Amino acid sequence: MEQGLAENTLAAYARDLDRFARWAEAQDCDLVSCRRADLQRFLLSLHEAGLGPATVARHLVSLRRLFRFLVLDRIRPDDPSEGLEGPRLGLRLPKALSAAEVERLLAVPAEPAATQPAARARQLRDIAMVQVLYASGLRVSELVALRLEDVDLEMGLLRCRGKGDKQRLVPLGRSAAAAVREYLQQGRRRLLSGGRLERGWLFPTARGRPMSRQAFWKKIAAWGRRAGLRARLSPHGLRHSFATHLLEGGADLRSVQVMLGHADIATTQIYTHVVMDRLRHVYKQHHPRA
Numbered sequence: 001m002e003q004g005l006a007e008n009t010l011a012a013y014a015r016d017l018d019r020f021a022r023w024a025e026a027q028d029c030d031l032v033s034c035r036r037a038d039l040q041r042f043l044l045s046l047h048e049a050g051l052g053p054a055t056v057a058r059h060l061v062s063l064r065r066l067f068r069f070l071v072l073d074r075i076r077p078d079d080p081s082e083g084l085e086g087p088r089l090g091l092r093l094p095k096a097l098s099a100a101e102v103e104r105l106l107a108v109p110a111e112p113a114a115t116q117p118a119a120r121a122r123q124l125r126d127i128a129m130v131q132v133l134y135a136s137g138l139r140v141s142e143l144v145a146l147r148l149e150d151v152d153l154e155m156g157l158l159r160c161r162g163k164g165d166k167q168r169l170v171p172l173g174r175s176a177a178a179a180v181r182e183y184l185q186q187g188r189r190r191l192l193s194g195g196r197l198e199r200g201w202l203f204p205t206a207r208g209r210p211m212s213r214q215a216f217w218k219k220i221a222a223w224g225r226r227a228g229l230r231a232r233l234s235p236h237g238l239r240h241s242f243a244t245h246l247l248e249g250g251a252d253l254r255s256v257q258v259m260l261g262h263a264d265i266a267t268t269q270i271y272t273h274v275v276m277d278r279l280r281h282v283y284k285q286h287h288p289r290a
Helices: 007-026 036-048 053-072 099-107 117-136 140-144 174-186 194-199 213-226 235-248 253-260 270-286
Strands: 157-161 167-171
Touching (some): 007 036, 117 235, 140 157, 140 235, 167 253, 213 235, 235 253, 253 270
Antiparallel strands (some): 157 167
């Protein structure tokens, strides 16, 4: 909390440490006396339980933070997690939609046959959310947390709060700005009633609360199926598409890093692999001596 980590990160660390606490109790092992071998056995138990390498690696990060804290507070003299290696993570290339697939997605209504006022209001909200997601590359947690004052339609800018509660400004394209404007003029008031309008969320539910990440995941997955996309669509898929299409269009990596809100440019460099794969494909198809 002192480092300003995101709520989702804190919740994940809490779950990891709770799991370790239950395992340690079953093994008659306590925090003061447990050794490196005990931590290795715990990580092995996670692997045997079927958890993926990334999840096991995150458990190790949680343990490292815990034992560093215990050493700092002089609860124990040594850190048994020091030098402990986690599973090797293979390079996972992000799955991005093609520009044609994005156009096909945005051409499909968010809800079929939305004729009732409430249904039409939800449709306008969901269309605006998807337009903003692709136009800005926000994380889904950043999208659902947007407030009315975070959007400047005249300037074409969004202010969002990313990991570590860091704020950044992101450009908003004409198409997304038009979708948000239409939603604000024709949908948001119909979506809400009474004093709920005063709560200030940009994309609220009918109860005036911000939409949950899980609810939006379900919406966009169903939308992708209606658009006939082969792979299951996720909010992160549109974020990947945003970054990939920018790089394919000639944007520099540093600009994409700033817009995505990556603290380290090494995180952004994964997208160069996606672009290179597509360049190789184009080269093989079109060069006479490929």
